Amino acid sequence: MTDSQQIINLLDAYVQSFYAESEPSVTVLRKQLEEIAPKHIDLFIQILQNPTANPDHRFGAAHVLGWTGDSRAFAPLVAALSDSDIRPQTAAVTGLSELGDPRAIEPLTKMLTSDSKFSRISAADALGHFKDPTVVESLIQALQDEDAVVVVCAADSLGRIGDSRAIDPLIHALFNSKGERNSAVVKALATIGDARAVEPLIAALTDKLYLNRKYAIYGLAHIGDRRAIDPVTKMLSDRDSEVRKAAHYALTKFSSQTNLITRGWLVIESLWHKLSK
Secondary structure, rough: OOHHHHHHHHHHHHHHHHHOOHHHEEEHHHHHHHOOOHHHHHHHHHHHHHOOOOHHHHHHHHHHHHHOHHHHHHHHHHHHOOOOHHHHHHHHHHHHHOOOOOHHHHHHHHHOOOOOOHHHHHHHHHHHHHHHHHHHHHHHOOOOOOHHHHHHHHHHHHHOOOOHHHHHHHHHOOOOOHHHHHHHHHHHHHOOOOOOHHHHHHHHHHOOOOOHHHHHHHHHHHHHHHHHHHHHHHHHHHOOOOHHHHHHHHHHHHHHHHHHHHHHHHHHHHHHHHHHH
């Protein structure tokens, strides 16, 4: 079997496992592809750039090129962002986020306004991996997207970046969204951990979705504002075990913060007495 055929077979197996969400198989096949990719990078580029090649093989090749970390992969991946087939196009977004080259930020940001919801979803998700504050305003705009998954990915990316400029737009989105979008916004607010989110997160403790209640509790623990102690204490009797576990964690953290403050004041008081003698 030639190297080319072996690579095609591996790409075929990888993509099928990826579509089937078979994580163990994906992990094994990714390792095999990563091992051979440096030696055959030109072949992977050729597969991605060939418009007549199997779109699934081009999809897999884009992923592999991202894993290589090789600068030669950048231009072919950027070119694939304009591909007429959505499979290599969205895979190129993933490849660029894996590659981690900051030059990809500009073309990925432009994709947030694409007519294709799949392109917008991929871009909104990928931009968070760069953790670059220059994309915050564009991601904030994406919170208003008509597609729920775009909003979810934009909120998640804003949470990863952690820029405080996102807090007010996320709070606004929290009161104007529902379901999965709502969960993503609560999680983002919890991750950033800004004090402006305390009241909205306390309000989220009464949400019907257990994930929202859980994320809200962890966010309040992260922020550490004492206004949250009583509302979080009530969550110890929540019907969901994960929420109760989160409440116990949060209250333990609040207690440790209180002890640290108390010990700090005792040290200051002791020093003050020594200095005043």
